[in-house]
Amino acid sequence: MGQAIGGQGPIGGAPGFTVPWNEPPRVPLPKHLYVHVPLCRSKCSYCDFFSRADDGAVSHTELVEATLEMLRGWLEPTVRRVPLETLYIGGGTPTVLGDDLVTLVRELTTIMPLAEGAEVTVEANPESVSPELLASLVAAGVTRLSIGVQSLDDETLRLLGRCHDAATALDVVRAALGAGLEVGADLICGVPGLSHDDWLRTLDAIVDAGVQHVSVYPLSIEAGTPMAEAIAEGRLAPPDEDATVAAMDAAAEVLTARGLDRYEVANYAVPGHESRHNTAYWTGWPYLGIGGGAHGMLDGEQARALGLVPPDETGIVRVRYGYAADMFPMRLEKSLSAFETMTAPEALREDAMLGMRMTRGVADELAELAGARGAMESLVADGLVVHEGGRWRPTERGWLFGNEIFARIWGAVE
Numbered sequence: 001m002g003q004a005i006g007g008q009g010p011i012g013g014a015p016g017f018t019v020p021w022n023e024p025p026r027v028p029l030p031k032h033l034y035v036h037v038p039l040c041r042s043k044c045s046y047c048d049f050f051s052r053a054d055d056g057a058v059s060h061t062e063l064v065e066a067t068l069e070m071l072r073g074w075l076e077p078t079v080r081r082v083p084l085e086t087l088y089i090g091g092g093t094p095t096v097l098g099d100d101l102v103t104l105v106r107e108l109t110t111i112m113p114l115a116e117g118a119e120v121t122v123e124a125n126p127e128s129v130s131p132e133l134l135a136s137l138v139a140a141g142v143t144r145l146s147i148g149v150q151s152l153d154d155e156t157l158r159l160l161g162r163c164h165d166a167a168t169a170l171d172v173v174r175a176a177l178g179a180g181l182e183v184g185a186d187l188i189c190g191v192p193g194l195s196h197d198d199w200l201r202t203l204d205a206i207v208d209a210g211v212q213h214v215s216v217y218p219l220s221i222e223a224g225t226p227m228a229e230a231i232a233e234g235r236l237a238p239p240d241e242d243a244t245v246a247a248m249d250a251a252a253e254v255l256t257a258r259g260l261d262r263y264e265v266a267n268y269a270v271p272g273h274e275s276r277h278n279t280a281y282w283t284g285w286p287y288l289g290i291g292g293g294a295h296g297m298l299d300g301e302q303a304r305a306l307g308l309v310p311p312d313e314t315g316i317v318r319v320r321y322g323y324a325a326d327m328f329p330m331r332l333e334k335s336l337s338a339f340e341t342m343t344a345p346e347a348l349r350e351d352a353m354l355g356m357r358m359t360r361g362v363a364d365e366l367a368e369l370a371g372a373r374g375a376m377e378s379l380v381a382d383g384l385v386v387h388e389g390g391r392w393r394p395t396e397r398g399w400l401f402g403n404e405i406f407a408r409i410w411g412a413v414e
């Protein structure tokens with residue numbers, strides 16, 4: 001004797017699938033999925049992300065199959081799939097996979113079908129995007145392209161070790177918009193040698209091109225990169241802190257004036273075009289992450305159903321995990337290298353901390369539950385946070401001292 005699992009239908013298994021009446025109901029998996037593609041055309045001079053040059057050593061088809069196998073590895077009999085509200089394929093540079101990327105999108109969304117109106121984002125770099133690829137991605141269900149433009153100054157692009165120029169980046173932005181995709185552009189500020197006027201020209205040109213979303217990150221010098229080496233050997237000046245702050249301020253001013261609202265410390269969007277996937281990260285929604293070096297987050301119930309924590313560990317409400325950054329040779333099964341569990345008070349503090357990355361900040365109720373009211377008041381006294389309308393939000397100064405805000409909230413215990 002058996003009964004159909006409510007609402008499962010073709011999503012949770014074969015149509016008409018039944019389970020014995022006395023089996024516990026399956027726990028729903030997250031409705032957000034991140035997939036990491038750790039290949040790039042070549043390595044940029046400042047990059048310490050987990051990716052390697054696409055030099056032919058890794059077969060694209062094997063990489064795609066290994067990635068799909070990782071996803072299948074989560075489909076334990078104790079859990080059920082729910083339609084994905086967001087899918088984000090990042091890297092690395094997923095577009096170096098070419099047609100294999102289209103296969104990856106199609107297969108991923110066969111294993112984990114999309115919800116109506118789902119947001120499907122692919123990260124892209126200008127040198128590996130063609131009109132044909134854009135058309136195929138749209139046909140496969142992709143709705144959004146996040147393009148690593150970084151700068152529209154050719155000398156800056158050369159210094160960053162990027163393998164595209166400004167004209168190519170603008171062509172790809174226009175082609176993606178023309179193909180019907182929403183487009184976001186990533187920009188880097190504070191690059192040595194880039195004048196303030198050139199930075200303003202980059203901001204204006206990217207908005208003129210019609211993007212709906214811009215992310216602005218300060219150049220960070222990471223140990224072990226060619227850029228860090230050049231600075232250590234005196235071949236390159238280090239980034240100037242004051243110039244970087246001025247560039248961040250200018251980005252806020254220009255982008256806001258041009259109709260892109262700042263909704264997170266580094267992210268601006270035309271209203272209605274905010275990244276739903278990234279917003280899920282900042283608002284505490286569980287997500288599956290797959291691919292070498294990828295991270296994911298599960299709630300306690302999901303983690304228990306998947307056997308990642310013992311069934312009687314009911315005090316654990318959140319689990320963060322990371323895949324080992326060693327896709328080479330590729331591993332087909334779950335190979336989690338990092339694992340962190342959180343109790344309810346810890347998860348609430350994390351929610352309050354992440355919430356302060358966003359312009360809308362954190363509601364009184366969450367600050368109270370997280371025991372962070374005292375920390376918030378001390379941040380208000382220091383001019384980093386403002387309290388109005390029942391919410392705590394970062395001030396302009398607070399955007400520049402985000403780490404101080406996060407540290408005080410994380411350390412808050414009342």
Ligand code: SF4
Pocket residue numbers: 039040041042043044047048049051091092093125148
């Ligand atoms: S394209 Fe992005 S991930 Fe790839 S090497 Fe450059 S900065 Fe790193």
